[in-house]
Amino acid sequence: NMERIQEGIGDKLGVLIRGLSMVLTSIIISLCYQWRLALMMIGLIPICTICMTLLSRFLEKSTEQELDKVGVAGVVAEEALMGVRTIQAFNGQEEMVAKYEKELNSGKLYAIWGGFWSGFFGGLFFFWLMAFMGGGILYGGYLLKIGIMKNPGDVFIVIVAMLLGAYFLGLISPHMMVLLNARVA
Secondary structure, three states: OHHHHHHHHOHHHHHHHHHHHHHHHHHHHHHHHOHHHHHHHOOHHHHHHHHHHHHHHHHHHHHHHHHHHHHHHHHHHHHHHHOHHHHHHOOOHHHHHHHHHHHHHHOHHHHHHHHHHHHHHHHHHHHHHHHHHHHHHHHHHHHHHOOOOOOHHHHHHHHHHHHHHHHHHHHHHHHHHHHHHHHHO
C-alpha cells in the first residue's frame, strides 16, 4: 500500500495537474476564438480519453502476465546458477537451457499481445485525432464560407488548441488510474 501511495504522490500528481491545466486552457482558448467550432471539436476529448484508458488497462494485464512467466524463467536461471557444478557434473547444461528457454518463451505470447494492444489503441487514438482535425478543417471552412468566421487563422488556432487538449487528456488518463489506486490505498 505504501508503494501505491508514494507512486501517487510522486511525479504523477504534477503530470496530472499539468495535463488538466493544458486541457482547460485549450478549451477556453478554443471557446474564445470560435465557440461553434470548439463545440464540434470537443467530442474528441472523451474519445481520446477512452482510447488511452483502454490501452493502459490492456497493457497492464498483458505486462502482468508476461512478468509472471518471465519470473518463472528467472527462478530456473537462479536454480541453474546455484547448482552450476552439479549441472556440469551430470552434463545437464542443454537440459537447463531448454528448460529456461521454454519458460521464457511462454511469456513471449503476452509480450506480443502487449505490443499488439499498444499499436492498436495508439493507432486508434491518432486516427481519431486526425479525423477530428479533418472535420474541424471542413467545418471551419464552412464557417468561413458563410461569413461567421472572418479570419482563416482562427480555424487553425481552435483546431490545434483542441487537438493539444485532447492529446494531453489522453496522456494523463493512465496517470489518473495511478492516483485513484493511491487514493484507495
